Amino acid sequence: MEEVPDFDKILDKASKLGADFCEIRYTFDKYERISIDNGNLSEYSSSYARGVGIKAIKGGSVGFSSTTSLLLSDLLEAVERAVKLAEAGRKYSKKHEFEERPTERVTVQSDFRENPFDVPPEEKIEIMKAINSSAEMEGIKSRITVMGNEDSLRLYLSSDGAEVQVRTITTGISHISIAFESGKLERVSDSKSYCRGYEFIREHDWEKMAKEVSEIAKKAVNARCPPPGTYSAVISPRLIGLLLHEAFGHASEGDEVYAEASVLKGMLGKKVASEIVTIYDEGIVEGGYFFPYDDEGVKKGRTVVVDKGILKSHLTSREMAKELSLPVTGNARAQNFSYDVLVRQTNFYMAPGDMSEEELIEGVKEGIYVTEKGSRGGEVNPVLGTFTFSGGFSWRIKNGELVEPLRGVTLSGMILDVLRSVDGVGKEVVVNTSVFGGCGKEGQRVRVGVGGPAVRVRRITIGGM
């Protein structure tokens, strides 16, 4: 790690100024993006964001101040501001209280053999050009391949003695192909990321992925859109992951529940899904984002959110655990130094069932098999539990067989209705993270993992064109 300021002096200052509690978040995120566009390097950029956020609690009131400067004088000024802000807000403030947690002093990092930032740029460009050109074929108008590398360091210190440092290295490649035929354009994408080193890039067959994307795009451009309607559907593991994260995961976040902005408020112990549905939020999962500790220094283990259809827990920060009288689940996260924590998901996924994907499809007389390839994500209204979601390239199912490709599939509905109508769960779980995107909430973006097995739902509304 590079030199860091003497944070003990900052914590001392807070205490001298009368703060009851103070915590410091120092983050240093390095990012690199290499983009190949139709065979040419269109962008090679690297950037970093480093800074310090200071949260002071005084008389139950919170002040927060952040700066990109690491000069001790600026940091001392920042802590003064934080304490002053806490004092200024006292008249109106809610009484902030925090559930106890063990104070740990620990340093951890994700497994990697080869730091992607140490690989010579020309080597990375070479690999990327090869991947991009493998997607070249007739009918493909445009090809974009992007590599993302991230080295994220989070250091948490608090006035009660916690000191937790987590470093996570993530790397991945995404590819988009745009097919053109008789006046119609269609875009299909795929990507894979992993919390590992550059060895992941070397081991994976990216050219195959890019080629497949082009082939699917060519199929999709001629596909029909399904008419809007209510259908039986089989949803692919990656898409069910996205859907769960958006439509259910956000509603399970304790701060949403506390603010009465969640459809799951008051539902603990109640049936929220079909009994074959079990959902976890977990800090370390194969394929997911590496998140052993949260941004309050709390260990993130496995939280059972739904057990056999029954809602068992919300996700919490220390404060929300206190407010909701629940255990601390280690879900307090801040994008970086310049934000205070919110309750966020980590790796939110559905547990496996006992059916193969073929069996799920076989059980559908008339319906749609929706995949994530080309999906652009979705949005949810957590208060109402409504969601709208873009599916990727899809198939119409007839008498248990995939008979016709479809495009332009949009899923929408009420999440609880959908989860209650799940009547088949696949046995193979796939969890993925992405070095390109993440989850946005109140202007903060964090990396997450999402996934699950393939899932069959009896009724879901599908909009199309």
Added chain:
Amino acid sequence: MEPKDFDREIKYAEKLGATEVDILWTLGEKYSASAVKGKLNSGVYSRGGAIGVRAVVGKRIGIAGGTLEKEEDVMKIVEKAVKVAKVSPEDPDWNSIPTGLKAKKGLEIYDKKFDELSSEDLIEIAMRGVELLKEKGTLPISAEASAFRSLIQVANSNGESVYSFGTYFALSLFAKVKENGREGGYSDYQDSRRFSSLDPEKLAEKVAKRAKDSCNAKRVDTGKYEVIFEGRIGGRLLSSALFPAMSAESVQKNRSPLKGKVGERIFSENVNFLENPHRPWDPGSRPFDGDGKETKRYYLVKEGILRTYYYDDYTAKKEGKESTGNSHRSISGKPRPWINNVVFEPGDASLEEIIQETKRGVLICSSIGYWLSNPVSGQMSGTISHGYLISNGEIAGVVKGVAFADNVYEALKERLIAIGKELEHSGSVLCPPYKISGMTLAGDRWENFISYPFIFSDMKLPKAIILDLDMTLLDTLPRFFEIYNRTREKFGLKKLSKEDFIKRFEEDSLSEDIPQEVLREFWREFRRRYCDFISEEDHLIPGALELLKKAKEKGLRVIVTTGRECLPEKIWEELEYFGIAEYVDGVYTLAMGREEDEKVLFYRRSITELAMKEFNLKPEDVVFVADYLPDMECGRDLGIYTIGVLTGKKRKEDLYCHGASVVLKDILEVGRHLGLLR
């Protein structure tokens, strides 16, 4: 906050081998305060700077950026950018870094009010929002006020430099309401470069009213509607579905359906999109772009004709053109063209007037998922999170959870029927309300809305089937014609020719010239006479016998309901005559209904309910088959799976719009649909 001299950094880059360099520098300072559930959550102050360096070695480009901690950091970033440039392949399209940097003078984008603000002020504003929401009888879920100021500077190795100071203020409120066991919520925000544009009172008023309204929000039936977008959501949709396609970059990279269309009419001639980054206090206004080039005021679309794409310096040089001042750039990435502040030029009508002129429509105020619209295909879509149903020029209900979808090019070219005058901004777009006709909304009962070989996949065999008699099971149109004319005669009206009659029957306008005051009496007379005789031409509709037989065989209860107003015995006689009485378990006529239940003519809820009660049937046990519009409403209102058939000569869309779960050709198809017939 002061602009800097970057000579030292630029010289250093040149020493390392760069042939050209440009630098983007930003410095910002922000106060904010947020409240949750009526109490202050926290006050926040943040400050930070960041720098982005684009280094060029010949035609090789490298970009590096980072936050600023101390002077030496800049040098490290410069080193990184040059290093990347040296190993990158040449960009054959590279011309040079942007030169001729210039800032538009005299723009109103910095409000001195910021200099007087303190954290306490922001806390006060957020809490004022909370108080207002409380006063208006709502639960304040969250409130946030923020004030931001920044310095932006672009400097290059040509010795040029431009900078500007700007401010930005925002207030957002989110309220919930609980009323009679129902919950509703609404959130909205205001933002401006001018502090005094924030109006907590007005914002709270709107949020509170809509939160209350949303308690009663429902879905509407699937169908085609006239759809009015309020300015904010309307602008956001265009930002997602349309404006990316006008980017020179999208066009040059074959990702735009607008390629090759400059000079062509792409929209209705009322459509004008003016890029105006010089409007006072708009968040999108600015004096120069990410390349340091002066921003410009110009038309992207004028009178429906695409005038130009928008360009940054790089895409412009590629075509030998001047930049339009549309470079957007972050410290870490390559500059890209994007709109600054596009105005969809307003029309004359107020939103209220547009609503008044809407017969059957929906006003969309907010949506989730609008950003999933696809600029490559022009698809615009989303799900309404708050809207209003409009019926005959008046607000008739609150709508949510309904998906909309259309194609932006078709909609703005063929079906744009009104542009309002109230401009609202969202991000880089200022947009008035606009109205599109014939847009598909997917709400309730939309199974098979469009004819498609998908069937209702989970259809289990029902316990009972309720069938309408005339024009569903029996074709009695000749009798209908005869009795209708006799009734006309009795009421002193001229008889209709067969041709006119058929025309009016199909248009559902048989009541057209009957005086309003005798209308009910007229139809009552008509219905009473219907059992007077059987015309020789009356006959069973093909498939009726087969369906009834099969239904009986499968153990379904078969019930016949009719709008005729006679004793059931009469109907039984007739069923006997046509040879189907033995398959029918019950007959219900309008004579058995309560007159006051007839909310519209021929509405038969009470007899349908009676039939269900006597046969001990729940809505989910029943399938209702009929051919007339009020029957569809009846089925919908009772929550029954309702099949419309086309043998009554009504339009498919109309049957859907009145509530059909599905519309099929005839009774034979119904048999197949239910899996009773092959």
